[in-house]
Amino acid sequence: MKKKWYDALWIASLAYLALGFFNILFAWLGLLCFFIPLFIAVAKGTKGYCNRYCGRGQLLSLLGGRLGLSRKRDIPRWMRSKVFRYGFLVFFFVMFFQMLWNTYLVFAGAQDLGQVVTLLWTFKVPWQWAYHGTVFHAGVAQFAFGFYGVMLTSTVLGLITMALFKPRSWCVYCPMGTMTQLICRAKNGKPFREESH
Amino acid sequence: MAQERKKRRACVSQGECVACGCCVKVCPVGALEVFRGLYASVSGDRCVGCGRCAGECPASVIGMQEETV
Numbered sequence: 001m002k003k004k005w006y007d008a009l010w011i012a013s014l015a016y017l018a019l020g021f022f023n024i025l026f027a028w029l030g031l032l033c034f035f036i037p038l039f040i041a042v043a044k045g046t047k048g049y050c051n052r053y054c055g056r057g058q059l060l061s062l063l064g065g066r067l068g069l070s071r072k073r074d075i076p077r078w079m080r081s082k083v084f085r086y087g088f089l090v091f092f093f094v095m096f097f098q099m100l101w102n103t104y105l106v107f108a109g110a111q112d113l114g115q116v117v118t119l120l121w122t123f124k125v126p127w128q129w130a131y132h133g134t135v136f137h138a139g140v141a142q143f144a145f146g147f148y149g150v151m152l153t154s155t156v157l158g159l160i161t162m163a164l165f166k167p168r169s170w171c172v173y174c175p176m177g178t179m180t181q182l183i184c185r186a187k188n189g190k191p192f193r194e195e196s197h
Numbered sequence: 198m199a200q201e202r203k204k205r206r207a208c209v210s211q212g213e214c215v216a217c218g219c220c221v222k223v224c225p226v227g228a229l230e231v232f233r234g235l236y237a238s239v240s241g242d243r244c245v246g247c248g249r250c251a252g253e254c255p256a257s258v259i260g261m262q263e264e265t266v
């Protein structure tokens with residue numbers, strides 16, 4: 001189990017979260033965590049992103065595993081059920097499109113830029129200290145605030161379930177993980193079989 | 198005369214596996230792989246039954262089974 005360069009990608013995840021505290025526009029970089037997994041799943045038909053490159057998964061492993069911040073209990077059965085996993089994916093998408101809609105409204109001039117980061121889809125945390133203006137349209141900043149909220153929300157949920165259950169419990173219901181698995185299933189057929197040997 | 202031996206090995210409940218690959222990372226003998234982004238599978242010959250994968254699996258879908266070989 002030799003360490004490879006991609007085993008250090010948790011540093012990138014940490015840096016991403018930190019940069020959002022200094023300049024919200026860095027939030028755009030998070031799109032990589034959306035497009036790379038989808039690209040790998042569509043092009044190669046694997047969950048290569050989860051299995052190798054995902055820095056967030058590594059960060060949770062590290063905090064919950066090596067640093068011992070996890071109770072290491074089994075996740076409740078309902079949380080690993082397909083109903084919950086797919087339901088959470090749909091919910092996540094709906095909230096994501098709502099965020100895109102807000103961005104559109106700012107682009108269209110129908111709404112002012114809101115310098116807040118919305119946590120857990122509910123709490124609006126003032127975040128104006130990480131905004132120093134932009135040479136682009138205010139909508140560009142609105143997307144950054146919105147997207148950073150998505151990333152921070154999933155990190156918070158990941159940390160909570162890491163503490164309560166196993167370190168990488170988030171990976172059970174992570175929308176990107178669920179979505180890439182669905183893409184793989186669509187591409188590779190559905191050969192579900194219980195192990196026979 | 199063939200002696201009856203028991204062997205402990207990991208067994209993945211594949212229908213519930215989320216294919217995250219956490220188990221692959223901790224297996225000391227490389228007995229696990231994620232098959233086409235769908236589920237993890239164990240190579241029965243290689244598995245030494247240490248149980249590390251079962252402890253790591255966030256969905257807790259790996260069980261340890263005793264088998265007669």
Ligand code: SF4
Nearest residue numbers: 050054057171174177
């Ligand atoms: S399930 Fe989500 S958090 Fe876990 S490795 Fe995959 S993309 Fe990363």
Ligand code: SF4
Nearest residue numbers: 224244245247248250
């Ligand atoms: S029980 Fe140990 S050797 Fe067997 S697959 Fe799991 S980690 Fe690998």
Ligand code: SF4
Nearest residue numbers: 214215217218220254
């Ligand atoms: S850790 Fe568990 S859920 Fe993840 S790939 Fe291995 S068996 Fe599947």
